Amino acid sequence: MELFTALNISKSYAAHKALDKVNITVPEQSIFGLLGPNGAGKTTFIRIVNRIIAPDEGEILFNGKKMGAEEVEKIGYLPEERGLYKKMKVGEQALYLAQLRGMTHQDATRKLQYWFDKFELRGWWNRKVEELSKGMQQKVQFIVTIIHNPKLLIFDEPFSGFDPINVNLLKEEILTLRNNGATIIFSTHNMASVEELCDHIALINNSKKILDGNVKAIKKTYKMNTFEVNFTGFEEDLRTFLPPSFHVILQKKEDDGSIARIQLPGNMTTNDLLREMIPHVSVRSLNEIIPSMNDIFIRAVTEQNSITPDLSTIQS
Numbered sequence: 001m002e003l004f005t006a007l008n009i010s011k012s013y014a015a016h017k018a019l020d021k022v023n024i025t026v027p028e029q030s031i032f033g034l035l036g037p038n039g040a041g042k043t044t045f046i047r048i049v050n051r052i053i054a055p056d057e058g059e060i061l062f063n064g065k066k067m068g069a070e071e072v073e074k075i076g077y078l079p080e081e082r083g084l085y086k087k088m089k090v091g092e093q094a095l096y097l098a099q100l101r102g103m104t105h106q107d108a109t110r111k112l113q114y115w116f117d118k119f120e121l122r123g124w125w126n127r128k129v130e131e132l133s134k135g136m137q138q139k140v141q142f143i144v145t146i147i148h149n150p151k152l153l154i155f156d157e158p159f160s161g162f163d164p165i166n167v168n169l170l171k172e173e174i175l176t177l178r179n180n181g182a183t184i185i186f187s188t189h190n191m192a193s194v195e196e197l198c199d200h201i202a203l204i205n206n207s208k209k210i211l212d213g214n215v216k217a218i219k220k221t222y223k224m225n226t227f228e229v230n231f232t233g234f235e236e237d238l239r240t241f242l243p244p245s246f247h248v249i250l251q252k253k254e255d256d257g258s259i260a261r262i263q264l265p266g267n268m269t270t271n272d273l274l275r276e277m278i279p280h281v282s283v284r285s286l287n288e289i290i291p292s293m294n295d296i297f298i299r300a301v302t303e304q305n306s307i308t309p310d311l312s313t314i315q316s
Contacts (some may be wrong), residue, residue, distance in 0.1 A: 003028040009058035018044040020207040033198035076150035091125035101148035191294035231281040232257040
């Protein structure tokens, strides 16, 4: 069942087209990755979902109904641009923001104390926000984003500025939130996090959605019939005996043998590869190369742009 659906969303700023008829469906109780290079339109899309700005065309459905102001209360939004009031005390501000989301003072205090203990922030309750490190401020913002148990959570680059320990802490909490019933839209450039967390993704580039679907299904679609073979007993070029249609992408000597990556023609299988190799080498292992989300991101964007991608926008 879909919790959230965007239908033909378009938005322009003067002569710039930020979104062009984007359709996105987010299944209930899933983690949905919203991906794209810088400037692709992701932030505009998120602002439309939060009713910060309105689309020029299209509509947003929430639980099958057109989204209105009352549905915004069911959303928790952690923006990429952090925004706590520096001079306020941490606990005072967290209580204020929780009550803005409709919680009573008593309920907010109880839940905040639980989360502050869990994130090791209890000792900072009466300190000013400006005394917190960047990572600690982000922990506070994460807490006030989820404190009212929203049905839909939107995280925009949630791991920015965190050390590896706290990144793992947040990842565990995001998975727990999903398992407890939340639906999560997760925008990031970090493809490793997408591999770990996301059930589904949509990739936006140049204002258009160019790819979407289940992560496992997408990776299967982008497979290129390529295999890595670990072998011994032969140190010459494999192309001396492999048919020309077997494309040797890589071959290198290791301390205890050799490794090769070989792309097979579409009509060939691993049995065909082994049949060619076994008379000449001793095969120790054979594994299919499954493309990473980073590989797929680069390939899909490059194919649409027909230019060399800007790798500085992508983190492995």
